[in-house]
Amino acid sequence: NVVYRAISPSEFFYKNRDIAGFSSPARSLYMSIRELVENSLDAAEMGRILPEVLIELGEEDAERGVYRLRVVDNGVGVPGDKIPSAFATVLYGSKYGFKQSRGTFGLGGTMALLYGQITTNKPAKIMSSTDGKTLYIYELMIDVVENKPRIISSEKKPSPGGWRGTSVEFSLEADYPGARAKILDYIKHTAIVNPHATLTFIDSKGRLYHYPRMVEKVPEPPRETLPHPVGVDVEMMSRMLMETKARNLLTFLTTSFQKIGPKTAKEVLELAGLKPETSPRKLSHEQVTALVDAFKRYDKFRPPDPTPLSPVGKDFLEAGIRRIFNPDFVHVVQREPSSYSGHPFIVEAAVAYGGTIPVTETIMLFRFANKIPLLYDERADVAWKVVEEKIDWSNYKVPKPAPLAVFTSICSTKVPYKTVGKEAIADRPEIERELTMALRECGRNLKLYLSRIEKREAAAKR
Amino acid sequence: NVVYRAISPSEFFYKNRDIAGFSSPARSLYMSIRELVENSLDAAEMGRILPEVLIELGEEDAERGVYRLRVVDNGVGVPGDKIPSAFATVLYGSKYGFKQSRGTFGLGGTMALLYGQITTNKPAKIMSSTDGKTLYIYELMIDVVENKPRIISSEKKPSPGGWRGTSVEFSLEADYPGARAKILDYIKHTAIVNPHATLTFIDSKGRLYHYPRMVEKVPEPPRETLPHPVGVDVEMMSRMLMETKARNLLTFLTTSFQKIGPKTAKEVLELAGLKPETSPRKLSHEQVTALVDAFKRYDKFRPPDPTPLSPVGKDFLEAGIRRIFNPDFVHVVQREPSSYSGHPFIVEAAVAYGGTIPVTETIMLFRFANKIPLLYDERADVAWKVVEEKIDWSNYKVPKPAPLAVFTSICSTKVPYKTVGKEAIADRPEIERELTMALRECGRNLKLYLSRIEKREAAAKR
């Protein structure tokens, strides 16, 4: 007999947590740290704050492999009434708007707490203050069947020393020795593209890894913009038509989308066979489809506004690379803004040579997306495809092996991740093209440097 | 100002549909066909019915790239009152139990309809009869924001000619030329591991691809069993303790899990420091954790019952391979049931040589999971890892290049897919080991065959 039922999104991600990256105790520890650190950096960015992030890992029960993880930041905090849902509800968050942020799904932080809960049966402790005056302290568990918080305890008191920020603490079954190398790389690489952030990690053996900030400047934060007309489908269009306050289609187009002025709006409406004075709410099914089709056929939309983006920046990227590798040569490129399917993106790339970069047969590739280091699934990533298949490094006089490091950074309102675990980027043609152009420019500059070295060595021999 | 909100699971998979496999018009057509065919085969299996599946693709608007897709089967059908939720609600289905089925997430069929809806703004047409007497006909759209069906029309009438089964029909923006090769492979390979199914595909150019069934026997269907104690976490244990009707822990253990008899139950309870007569509902938080820990430490659980599995079968697999490749040599292996994390699985493998198999440098690998062909992400799959890295084919006298085809089939209550799009399988050590043993056995048999051929050719030369 066939039993039909619905499951909640938390139940779905509980049953399929390996698809979200929580596959083994080592990988789950890595994912927990990265999800929490990314939340902390987003929170600092929201408030134009120079980030301070502290990660503490302690052994709670060595025999059972249970650790205690705590991540503390000085970001904007979470309002007291929002804390339970933010941390104990899947598909709930503040990053669903049209602007660049590390978080995107509304599930990372909750997944970490969920994993901790199902392996240790203990509540998580969340503390946060948004104003330095009032501190909220919660002990939370997740009702996995219903996808809602279970508040074990809650407290509200003055924030000691005017502290503002967020602290997330929970227990989890983990494998630190198995995850350690990747965790240390994650923190080190995060410091490369966020040199304005102070990052501290104290591990379960008491070892301290400290990356004090190298620059005192806060990057220009992304600002939300209206959606771009390219890539709009009937679902999006139908919703916007329902929600708009505009009284006619002309105003609807110019006020709901970026890059549509009155002239463009009139041309698009003509292409759709619609009158500019029609009320948006009075469109028939066929007319909505015609409007979306007109958007697809109209090929004169200007490219998207890069305001919702916040790239690493050439100076920041160079400073970050120099700090870690002290290379003899660095060249950094930042491409002009581009877009795919209506999502603006900026590619930045760099090559570094010499210094403490190890001499390797295969190229050392460091991948970043929205200032997050990507450390898994390298072969599935578009950056790997470009570095390995689209660029012939011998054209740029690169020997084999060589002390060469390549850095790729993609910032977008929507990074086309291949998986929920955010590790590899899909090969959208526009992104592949921008990466190729950026790396060729880096290659040409590297070639000039290597030629000079070659000449100098030849002269020295004579 | 920070805006916090929740999104529904349909909203999540709409925004992130590329993560579910719906990334391009070509890939989305492939996914739509496979999700519907897999639903049809599951439906036939449910009723021990010899499957008949018809796939029809028509061009609806060539200029706009809009097609009409229809998949019809003779399976068990969907009850009239369940049709709207089954097809227009994400995370709703009948395959959440503990037994093997192609479907597992409760989202594939709805995703296909969702993709069609957002690209064409048209409703889907679903017809189904569970008894050959009453036919239900629905026109449905999905309310993506709320994750619920919008019934455009519904009808109930006598089922013409006593027809029982399901028909799913909808329009979608697609790219058939770009998807055609993969679609034809999908159907052909489905016929390999389902030789009892009659599959028919009529494409938009009117071409007919027909695979009449080769065997008249229905495979033994999987039967749901109790969960296995290995891999149980505190979330699962807490729920089972709440829901059980057992009056004491001893009965709870013997009636809620497979492979736990009274003796085993007493040993486990002793390990947990719990009394057998305690009421399951009276356990404290710490006691639930202690019980789960005892499960983890107890190493004498017998392996899982293979009753919830339904492997391809050696005779079926050989018949399927012979039909497609007419090889000179085939060897098929079915391993004994094994398990990972409490999920039973059976590995089957085969090698075929000669016949119409093309001579290739790289090995032609055909991967299957729960009788579904996997055609993407080969390099990320555990089967590829084993075929390329764990097996040295030259040990078995395989030349390079060679007319060699390798087939791997994994059947489980939970296939460890790496993604929601079901294309690559994670390298769980137990699965990797079983694949390696199966392919080595195939290799040894292939070696005997190739040695005989070698001797025969040497004799012919003299």
Ligand SMILES: Nc1ncnc2c1ncn2[C@@H]1O[C@H](COP(=O)(O)OP(=O)(O)OP(=O)(O)O)[C@@H](O)[C@H]1O
């Ligand atoms: N350290 C923090 N400081 C401020 N807000 C936070 C912090 N951690 C989490 N939040 C809030 O909780 C919400 C949910 O976090 P969660 O990590 O689950 O999802 P997300 O970051 O929105 O998306 P993703 O799943 O991609 O990480 C965030 O959107 C943010 O509003």
Ligand SMILES: Nc1ncnc2c1ncn2[C@@H]1O[C@H](COP(=O)(O)OP(=O)(O)OP(=O)(O)O)[C@@H](O)[C@H]1O
């Ligand atoms: N052709 C069909 N015949 C009978 N039942 C069907 C058919 N197609 C869909 N269903 C029902 O609708 C439910 C939802 O289907 P859907 O494909 O969305 O999810 P699923 O098959 O359960 O899981 P998955 O997402 O892994 O495919 C199924 O569980 C099944 O009960």
Ligand SMILES: [Mg+2]
């Ligand atoms: Mg997050």
Ligand SMILES: [Mg+2]
């Ligand atoms: Mg399905």
